[in-house]
Amino acid sequence: MLDFMTVFPSWQWMPLLAVAGVAVDHVLGEPGRWHPLVGFGRFAARIERALNADAHPGLTLPRRVSRERGLFAWIVCVCVPVAVSVGVIALVPAPYNALIHVALLWFALGARSLRDHIRPIGEALRNGEIERARSLTARIVTRDTSDADETALARAAVESALENGNDAIFGALFWFAIAGGPGALAFRLANTLDAMWGYRTPRFLHFGWAAARLDDCANYVPARLTALSYAVCSHFPSALHCWRTQAVHWDSPNAGPVMASGAGGLRVLCGGAARYHGIDEARPVLGMGRLPGAADVDRALGLVRHALWLWLAVLLGLGALAHVIA
Template sequence: MVVAMTVDALLGWPGALFARIGHPVTWLGRLISLFDRSWNRAADTPSIRRIAGLAAALLVIGLCVALGWMVQAVLPPGWTRVMVLGILAWPMVALRSLYDHVAAVAQPLQSGDIDVARLAVAQIVGRDPATLDEAGIARAAVESLAENASDGIVAPVLWGALFGLPGIVGYKAINTLDSMIGHRSERHLHFGWAAARIDDVANFVPARLTGFLFALVSVRLSEALSCMIRDANRHRSVNAGWPEAAMAGALGVRLSGPRSYHGSITDEPWLNEGARDPLAADLRQGLRLYIRAMALLGGSLVALALA
């Protein structure tokens, strides 16, 4: 996992490589889309659609775990195995990609180019960008940074550290299923129910670990911890509230709150209510906090490996 994190931090997933072969997530996406088209039939009853969605999720996850296990089983022991598994796990870790996407929001926001910042933040969140001012853009980007640090780095690294290639590939299948069919749209309310619940379970520990990592590297340790413990469960998500609340306390800003999706206002509770709104400088500080937290994660893995 340390090899995977290091390679991704240095290279990301190069555009030329993506143009040539795509990315494992896009390959997973095609498989999931195939099941969605074939098994998610509007004419079926809600219970049938739930069973079909559960079967599709288990089949996708099972295939990925089996593939990871077969590849891992044929590798020789020693440093060759470590390096090869690290390279194979590299695409499953979004360390560099997350930083680049959030930095693409921070740079124009800091220079006062709100229109460009809105376009950049629309790439990472689903809320209506036209309704966002500086505080709204910064808040959306900070929330995305906190939540995706858990989903995109800590969770796959943790499952990979525990179970090797089958663990990280299996987790990536779970997370991709949730992203594609786990939302509460009319089409996926029943078919994606199982995918969403499996994702909740898979991210339960990583989300809380991410929150503690943010708190531990913050100069506002006590504020981050108290905000996380107090406000995490106020979030609509059973998991996302932990890293987001920790980030809110660490930066001394309020996050979440009402937001607009497709013209409709969603009245979400505030995390760290009473604090000020985040600005461009807070987004930069959030990125620095993210770097320190991920360095702590990697360093902890090195220490465990040496021990």
């Protein structure tokens, strides 16, 4: 019987729960129209509209006040659900509360969703269905894909697979290993708020500051472990070289190492020019070798999949070691 004398799973059993959560995600994927994140997004949007006075014409708040309100909104949106999850786990008798940990990890993971959204882009490109590929790519990226060619679409898909491998899989697994289901839940909610509020626009520049910075902090270690995993599961010297020399030039302190290592390991070129909201942006180049094509979309997904197997193997090994020590 699992020993759940405390709210959080011990290291003897946590790896098995992690494998169970990954297995549930692989079989079921994300919930459909009733996905809890839909309700969470609506709730967070209401909180933002109520507190972010900077977003309303004619009203301006001092930077400090706007940041404090953004931090308060983050606490309400993240800490309250996480506290509720801890309370529920504490109330459910062991070992049945293990199911809640698995369910929370399933909620936080997006491995199957990542595959289901990105693989069709590669298929469309291989079949010469450029318009379909543009439409599919537009669903997962914010850049303008209306006149993107095959190379630009393949590059966008590869970048999305590599970056979201960290956001949708490895970050959640890392925090699950640290704090069980509540840890994975906190990471997913914080990452969602960064996606909603973490923009350097007049509306969110100050209000979203806390969401962006806290997501950077939560992602700092997972992103570097993800980059290391990509290197181990691909061409290690190239991945390490690109990570060391290119990541520092990327705007995001966490996406830079992840994408530089992944692109270097795959030996393809990512980054470079892209159009956002009608404006061309000259982004740093990541990786090395040739420009990506349709086949590289599947190669990027394969790299993420192999890295996931590596993580699970390491977690199971640590769990076995914990059993021996105990």
